[in-house]
Amino acid sequence: MGLIHIDLFTTLDGVAQAPGGPEEDPKGGFEFGGWQAPLFDDVVGEQIDSGMEGMDALLLGRRTYDIFASYWPHQDGGIAQLFNHIPKYVASRQSLNPEWEGTSQLGPDVVASLRELRNKHENIHVIGSLDFVQTLFAERLFDQLNLWVYPILLGRGKKVFAGGVVPSNLRLIEPVVASPKGAVMQRYALVEGTPGVGDMSAGE
Structure with a gap:
């Protein structure tokens, strides 16, 4: 069965809205679009690049899909070649x-749709798509979480x-691993069970 990877860029206080550009997602009056650049x-x-090795499908929310679809088909080589070649799947309540x-x-x-995708592909990547990702978190419908955490606070x-x-x-x-500008990459696998608890004072 294939794996679903979630790839996200986030600030230290957890903001992941519009890292790529000012017009990416200004919803709610967000003023820091493009903060990652x-x-x-x-x-x-x-x-x-290394994290995308083996990727054989993209799974995107509607807003991220529209951004990608307006850009990547007009690019060549590298990531563009990969994105343009592999199947793309869009989670949207509106017709597409x-x-x-x-x-x-x-x-x-x-x-049911994700079960079908897991049977068809080995490595499915969800990039951005923050609203859709909330569904994946709530339903535990992911296998790996890849976070790049940046040293800024946006509130x-x-x-x-x-x-x-x-x-x-x-x-x-x-x-x-931390990059020269302070981005910290963290890769996690989802494992079974729920967090345990204990008593830190038990050993005193």
Whole structure:
């Protein structure tokens, strides 16, 4: 069965809204669209490239899909070649008339649709798509969470964990690496069970 990877860029206080550009998602009057750009460096670029090895499908929310579909089909080489070649799946409540070749819309039953995708693909990546990601968190419909945490605080904006998560255990699957500009990459696997509790004073 294939794996669903969630790839997100977030600030230290958990804001993941519109990292790529000012017009990406100004909802709620968000004023910091494009906050990732000044902090992007070659190390992060290499981490992203290596993390996409083996990717054979993209799974996106509607807003992120529209942004990607307006940009990547007009690019060549590298990530563009990969994105343009592999199947794209879109989670949207509204009807979709896709112009990006290889695009399909998920059915209304997200759980059933994702089960089908896992049977068809080995490594499905969800990039951005913050609203859709809340559904994946709430339903535990992911296998790996890849976070790039940046050393800034924004306060306002859509958060990675916006209240839709359920108590879950994660396992760090590779050493944490910081880039020269301070972005910290963390890769986690979802594991079974719920967080345990204890009493720190028990040993006193």
